[in-house]
Amino acid sequence: MTTALSLDSYRLLGRSGLRVSPLSLGTMTFGETWGAPEDESRRIFDAYVDRGGNFIDTAGYYAQGRSEELTGKFAAAKRDRLVLSTKYSLAVGPGDPNRAGNGRKSMIGAVEDSLKRLQTDHIDLLFLHVWDNSTPADEILRAFDDLVRHGKILYIGISDTPAWQVARLQTMAELRGWTQLAALQVEYSLLERTTERDLIPMAQALGLGVMPWSPLKNGLLSGKYATGAVNPADPDGGRRAMMEAIGYVNERTVGIADAVKRVADAIGATSAQVALAWTLANPAVTAPLVGARTLRQLEDNIGALAVELDAEHLATLHAASRIDGGFPHDFLQMDFIKAGLTGSTSVRAR
Numbered sequence: 299m300t301t302a303l304s305l306d307s308y309r310l311l312g313r314s315g316l317r318v319s320p321l322s323l324g325t326m327t328f329g330e331t332w333g334a335p336e337d338e339s340r341r342i343f344d345a346y347v348d349r350g351g352n353f354i355d356t357a358g359y360y361a362q363g364r365s366e367e368l369t370g371k372f373a374a375a376k377r378d379r380l381v382l383s384t385k386y387s388l389a390v391g392p393g394d395p396n397r398a399g400n401g402r403k404s405m406i407g408a409v410e411d412s413l414k415r416l417q418t419d420h421i422d423l424l425f426l427h428v429w430d431n432s433t434p435a436d437e438i439l440r441a442f443d444d445l446v447r448h449g450k451i452l453y454i455g456i457s458d459t460p461a462w463q464v465a466r467l468q469t470m471a472e473l474r475g476w477t478q479l480a481a482l483q484v485e486y487s488l489l490e491r492t493t494e495r496d497l498i499p500m501a502q503a504l505g506l507g508v509m510p511w512s513p514l515k516n517g518l519l520s521g522k523y524a525t526g527a528v529n530p531a532d533p534d535g536g537r538r539a540m541m542e543a544i545g546y547v548n549e550r551t552v553g554i555a556d557a558v559k560r561v562a563d564a565i566g567a568t569s570a571q572v573a574l575a576w577t578l579a580n581p582a583v584t585a586p587l588v589g590a591r592t593l594r595q596l597e598d599n600i601g602a603l604a605v606e607l608d609a610e611h612l613a614t615l616h617a618a619s620r621i622d623g624g625f626p627h628d629f630l631q632m633d634f635i636k637a638g639l640t641g642s643t644s645v646r647a648r
Contacts, residue, residue, distance in 0.1 A: 300579045303603040306350030311584055313505025314480040316423070316453055318353040318381050320578065320603060322509055324589035325356040329364035333591045336368060341593045343372040347380070349600065355587055357385035357427060358412050370416035377418055384412050385457065387427035400426055400433035402441040409450055424451040425483060429459035435467050443476040455481035461496035468504045479506050481584070486510035488554050488573055488619040489518055495624055498582050507584030513577045514570055516541065518551055521569030524559040525552060557618035561611045574602035576615055
């Protein structure tokens with residue numbers, strides 16, 4: 299059962315003292331290059347903050363730095379009350395291998411650039427954006443820790459990285475007395491539940507607040523792809539055709555979209571609101587990322603906080619989107635294995 303929330307229903311980010319809104323405003327869509335023009339981006343930003351939202355997420359890579367520039371401009375007058383989150387790892391421009399990847403030189407350079415674009419003297423939450431599979435773990439952690447000690451960043455997080463690597467980093471940081479990870483960004487939605495196998499349980503066990511990105515799976519869960527949906531002319535210049543061409547629109551996708559719409563119709567909500575509320579039903583999730591191109595989309599997304607899903611609704615959505623656990627998870631759930639592990643007795647787990 300989910301309960302109604304609001305943007306000022308603040309919660310702690312993982313095992314930290316940082317207090318954030320239950321929806322994070324993703325600003326990847328800020329800037330003409332990738333999404334909304336400046337005036338619409340400003341309206342989106344102000345509407346989110348004016349309703350009590352304090353958790354803003356961006357990255358130097360988004361729109362080649364334009365997203366950070368607009369975020370910094372909009373946040374300037376309200377900086378102290380906001381939690382600004384950004385990321386490093388992906389190159390803003392070509393030609394320099396050390397301005398990309400996870401290494402110390404890349405991190406330090408990216409932070410200095412982000413501070414300028416964001417018009418601030420510190421970053422509240424810095425994410426490693428994408429795992430490069432080559433930089434030593436201790437180099438990453440020590441560079442993070444140095445930046446924290448120097449006051450350039452306050453908290454650290456990680457995104458798009460295998461679960462075993464995140465667990466290794468968190469354990470190393472704890473044992474060496476370095477700054478520990480507070481947050482994990484992963485793709486998570488009714489159409490992408492594989493992160494439930496290892497990444498999300500790992501985050502919950504090790505104290506990382508989960509921030510799902512693409513909770514509407516590129517709009518596939520917005521209701522536009524449900525059976526019988528009546529859609530206006532594609533405003534994104536062929537986005538629907540592209541999604542169909544790459545195979546995202548298939549029988550499974552439509553089946554899940556239909557289940558979301560049935561629940562939405564039953565409770566008087568939109569499909570997007572139900573899909574977002576479903577992610578919030580996972581106790582490991584701190585704040586899904588919502589990236590709106592229009593103020594109307596943002597307002598609809600914020601409405602998800604008022605949606606209450608009961609056990610029957612959650613069961614319907616679970617059944618429609620169910621995935622196999624894979625090995626060893628399915629193996630460990632076999633009756634004879636559980637009986638063998640308990641001596642055929644009843645043992646209550648914590």
